[in-house]
Amino acid sequence: MPDNPAGDPPGCGELRAEDAGREVTLYGWVQRRRDHGGLLFVDLRDRTGIVQLVFDSESSGELFDVAETLRSEYVVKVGGEVVRRDPANVNPALKTGEIEVRVKSLEILNRSKTPPFYIEDGIQVDENVRLRYRYLDLRRPENYRRLEMRHRMVKLIRDYLDGCGFLEIETPMLTRSTPEGARDFLVPSRTSRGSFYALPQSPQLFKQLLMAAGVQRYFQIARCFRDEDLRADRQPEFTQIDMEISFLGRERLFAIVEGMMACLFREILGRELALPFPRMTYREAMERFGSDKPDLRFGMELVDCSEPARESEFKIFRDALEKGGVVKALRVPGKGGASRKELDDLVKLAVAFGAGGLAWMARQEEGWRSPIAKFFSPALLDRIGELTEAAPGDLLLFAAGEAAVCHEVLGRLRLHLAPEELSPEPHFLWVVDFPLFEYDAAEKRLNAAHHPFTAPHEDDLHLLETEPLAVRSQAYDLVLNGVELGSGSTRIHRREVQMQVFNLLGLSEAEAMEKFSFLLEAFDYGLPPHGGIALGLDRLVAFFTGDESIRQVIAFPKTAAGSCLLTGAPAPVEPHQLQELGIAVKSAAKDGGPAR
RNA sequence: GGAGCUGUGGUGUAGCGGUUAACAUGCCGGCCUGUCACGCCGGAGAUCGCGGGUUCAAUUCCCGUCAGCUCCGCCA
Numbered sequence: 001m002p003d004n005p006a007g008d009p010p011g012c013g014e015l016r017a018e019d020a021g022r023e024v025t026l027y028g029w030v031q032r033r034r035d036h037g038g039l040l041f042v043d044l045r046d047r048t049g050i051v052q053l054v055f056d057s058e059s060s061g062e063l064f065d066v067a068e069t070l071r072s073e074y075v076v077k078v079g080g081e082v083v084r085r086d087p088a089n090v091n092p093a094l095k096t097g098e099i100e101v102r103v104k105s106l107e108i109l110n111r112s113k114t115p116p117f118y119i120e121d122g123i124q125v126d127e128n129v130r131l132r133y134r135y136l137d138l139r140r141p142e143n144y145r146r147l148e149m150r151h152r153m154v155k156l157i158r159d160y161l162d163g164c165g166f167l168e169i170e171t172p173m174l175t176r177s178t179p180e181g182a183r184d185f186l187v188p189s190r191t192s193r194g195s196f197y198a199l200p201q202s203p204q205l206f207k208q209l210l211m212a213a214g215v216q217r218y219f220q221i222a223r224c225f226r227d228e229d230l231r232a233d234r235q236p237e238f239t240q241i242d243m244e245i246s247f248l249g250r251e252r253l254f255a256i257v258e259g260m261m262a263c264l265f266r267e268i269l270g271r272e273l274a275l276p277f278p279r280m281t282y283r284e285a286m287e288r289f290g291s292d293k294p295d296l297r298f299g300m301e302l303v304d305c306s307e308p309a310r311e312s313e314f315k316i317f318r319d320a321l322e323k324g325g326v327v328k329a330l331r332v333p334g335k336g337g338a339s340r341k342e343l344d345d346l347v348k349l350a351v352a353f354g355a356g357g358l359a360w361m362a363r364q365e366e367g368w369r370s371p372i373a374k375f376f377s378p379a380l381l382d383r384i385g386e387l388t389e390a391a392p393g394d395l396l397l398f399a400a401g402e403a404a405v406c407h408e409v410l411g412r413l414r415l416h417l418a419p420e421e422l423s424p425e426p427h428f429l430w431v432v433d434f435p436l437f438e439y440d441a442a443e444k445r446l447n448a449a450h451h452p453f454t455a456p457h458e459d460d461l462h463l464l465e466t467e468p469l470a471v472r473s474q475a476y477d478l479v480l481n482g483v484e485l486g487s488g489s490t491r492i493h494r495r496e497v498q499m500q501v502f503n504l505l506g507l508s509e510a511e512a513m514e515k516f517s518f519l520l521e522a523f524d525y526g527l528p529p530h531g532g533i534a535l536g537l538d539r540l541v542a543f544f545t546g547d548e549s550i551r552q553v554i555a556f557p558k559t560a561a562g563s564c565l566l567t568g569a570p571a572p573v574e575p576h577q578l579q580e581l582g583i584a585v586k587s588a589a590k591d592g593g594p595a596r
Numbered sequence: 597g598g599a600g601c602u603g604u605g606g607u608g609u610a611g612c613g614g615u616u617a618a619c620a621u622g623c624c625g626g627c628c629u630g631u632c633a634c635g636c637c638g639g640a641g642a643u644c645g646c647g648g649g650u651u652c653a654a655u656u657c658c659c660g661u662c663a664g665c666u667c668c669g670c671c672a
Contacts, residue, residue: 032632039629052632072622091632114623117607120633124608128664181672201672228671229597352668438672451672505672549665560665 013049017098020084024101026051027109029139030074031119040067044078044101045119047144052091052100053078066106073112073119073136079105127551131565134556146553150541153264154221157241160263164256166217166243171206173199173223179515180448180505182226185236193582199225199237202534204451205519207244208491211530212522219243221537230560232549233483233539237558240486241540244532250474250490253531254430257478261428268544277428277478285431286404290411292434295482296427298419302410303329305398308383314375316357320400327400330410331388332417335395336362336369346397349416355409359398363390372398415482422481426543429479433457436473437504445506450475452505453519454489455531456497468504478535485540488533495523 010019012028031043031050040055055067070076080103091097116133117125121142130137137143158168177184177198184198200206202224210218222242230236241260245253254276262273278296285294288301309317309327317327338346343360350358361370361384368381376384390396397413399406436456437446446468448454456464457472464471474490492498498520502512513520538550551557558564578585 034631034634035628036631036634037628039631041631041634043632050632054630056629058629086630089630089632094632097632114606118622126603126607126664128603129607131664179672182670204672226671229669231671232666234671448672454672559663561663563663565664 011048012044012046012051013095015051015082015096015099015101017084019082020099022082023079024082025077025079026101027077028075029112029119030070030072030076032072033070035068040064042067042070044076049095049141051096052094053080053103054100055103055106060104063103063106066108067103070108071112071114073115074108075110075112077105077107077109078103128565131557131559134566138555143552146541146545146547147555149268149545150537150553152268153541153544154537156264156267157221157260160260161217161219161243161256164217164259166219167215168220169210169215169218170220171200171203171210171222175200175206178205179507180452182228185225185227188581188583190580201226202240203242204453205516207242207532208453208519208527208530209522211244211246212525212527214246214528216246216528217244218532222534224534230558230562232551233542235538235550235554235558236562238550238554239537240534241537242532242534243488244530246528246530249529250476250531253488253533254476257533257535258428264540264544265426273426273428277430279430279432281433282431282435282472283433286407286411290407290409290414291482292431293477293479293482293484294411294429294431295415295418295422296429297422297425297481300330300332300414300418302407302414303331303388305329305384305387308376308380308387309398309400311380312376314359314372316359317375317398317400323401325401326403326406327398328403328406328410329384329388330397330399330414330417331390332395332397333391333419334393335417336364336393338362338395346413350397350399350409350413353409353412354405355399356401358409358413359400361390361396361398363392363394363396365392427481431477431479432475433472434475434477435469436460436471436475436501437468439469446504448501448505449473450487450489452501452507453491453498455492456501461497464500464504474531476533478533480543483539483543484536486533486535488531490529490531493523493527493529495520498523 009024012026015024026044026046028044028046031045033043034041038057040057042053042055043050044053055064057064078101080101082099083102085091085098085100115136116129117123117136119136119139121140123140138147161168174187174197177186177196182201184201187197187199189195189197200222203220203222207218207220220242222240223237224240225237227236228234243253243256245256258273258275258277261277262275265271265273280288280294282292285292287304288294290302304326306321306327310321312318320327346360347358359370359372361368361373361381363385367373373381384390384396388394388396397410399409435449436454438449439445440447450473455474457474460471475487476489477487478485492501499509499512502516503509507515538553541553542548542550545553547553556564556566563569
């Protein structure tokens with residue numbers, strides 16, 4: 001550990017052979033005690049690691065008696081001499097294994113109950129129990145390393161963006177609920193009864209206002225809140241690296257973000273990233289990979305087989321094509337020998353993903369094994385083999401129908417059937433030109449695909465009124481190995497365009513003013529062109545630590561039901577608290593609450 | 597809102613329509629001067645998540661419920 005202003009002496013895990021002869025004072029937790037009767041070993045742990053303490057009954061009677069009372073996780077202060085171990089007693093598994101500390105003084109600073117699980121790496125304990133005692137879980141070295149990794153990454157990011165001329169600015173946590181988007185967490189106001197703050201889903205509007213304020217380059221390690229159901233990679237509160245720049249367009253922003261990723265990979269993993277990252281339009285991503293966040297660590301691209309399908313006698317394919325749909329294929333290498341049951345399961349899966357059905361062909365050394373091959377002439381089968389590059393032993397899966405559905409279904413099957421061995425290289429990708437709107441079938445109206453402040457693509461402005469669903473936006477996503485790391489856009493900076501988009505989203509002039517007057521007014525006072533992006537810090541850290549769930553890289557995460565097993569939040573409040581807020585609770589939730 | 601999986605000493609597991617509920621580890625006590633997952637001997641510790649039902653009998657079968665995890669919907 002480098003010198004620091006605190007001038008801290010070495011920690012337990014930092015002592016080495018060259019410290020032999022040194023008198024040290026150590027603080028830490030008792031990891032383990034090995035009592036040999038007249039000789040007692042204690043492994044002392046602090047955040048730097050473990051060192052062995054030795055107590056000898058012959059040389060220190062009273063001290064030895066105290067040492068015998070030590071138990072797991074007792075907190076102690078010891079003074080002693082670092083001594084080299086006899087070569088026969090060196091423990092190569094420990095970094096401090098060449099030495100040990102002969103204890104001369106021992107003070108028990110605090111006792112501990114027997115912990116519910118071992119404080120060590122690689123334990124197999126229910127996450128339930130670990131979250132209930134999260135402070136003990138975090139005491140484990142692997143979790144300290146996770147916290148440390150997050151800290152280092154955030155520090156690198158801050159320094160990097162500082163170097164790029166960004167200003168870190170905090171925006172309000174108590175803000176205004178806005179329509180659309182995720183469900184808001186609401187905070188009742190005491191001073192304005194019946195009114196509510198909302199916790200920010202992102203600092204979106206504020207960062208745009210900071211551009212209006214002439215900041216030009218803003219960033220924030222921003223906590224965001226969304227009251228939606230959880231997943232392994234979704235928590236109700238999470239952290240974004242939120243950025244926004246004025247004047248300079250998308251290219252500059254991409255370069256800044258790419259530079260940030262390159263910096264993290266260089267400083268943390270010691271490897272260079274190939275820059276710039278490849279790009280793909282949303283349309284291309286959907287057509288080739290059936291996903292707006294394609295995992296490029298493997299191939300298995302979707303292949304359009306509409307042309308040979310049109311010539312075939314297979315009615316389902318022909319009907320789909322006549323209705324303006326497509327027939328697309330997914331080639332699964334080496335899966336041609338799949339059993340009937342495996343194939344049936346794939347069909348079921350496809351149906352669960354929204355397909356009407358799923359056809360398959362297995363290429364064999366001679367010909368095809370397939371229930372639908374009989375509808376295809378040999379020439380057409382050859383054509384399909386050519387298009388899909390199917391080799392003997394490969395399996396082809398076909399989806400027919402509406403293009404969007406086919407892409408979705410085959411895209412999911414592609415992930416489901418992905419090879420076990422994936423490329424070890426990180427595969428970054430910019431996905432650009434997302435659609436501006438998507439159609440909400442339930443509400444029978446347009447929704448913003450990204451958010452309502454995203455600028456339409458310049459080339460598609462003329463389509464806004466006539467064919468809004470065909471309008472591309474200036475939104476983009478950063479994808480890493482099939483995970484959406486973040487998304488952003490060039491924003492609308494002209495008031496008339498913003499109003500037009502609001503109108504298309506079903507917001508009247510009056511409603512727009514009611515909800516967003518503060519933003520619209522800013523448009524009138526020289527709002528510069530601007531754009532930005534928000535990257536999911538939790539997902540990024542999880543990538544670097546190799547964790548599947550972002551719970552692992554959040555100090556105090558919540559369960560899938562949004563409860564905190566440590567504190568018991570959320571919890572009922574005192575009646576007088578509700579009274580002050582003018583709130584009456586209609587009916588309490590089911591009994592139980594989080595288990596703690 | 598929906599689906600699947602899980603729930604047995606502190607922890608991790610086994611088990612089965614009738615058991616003294618088993619094993620490992622941890623814990624407690626004893627012995628032990630070179631261990632490092634120390635070892636040896638002994639001991640304590642479980643109303644089998646909760647509620648109901650079927651049954652002569654339920655930890656075991658059924659239903660419900662709670663909690664956790666994963667996924668779908670949802671997440672501009």
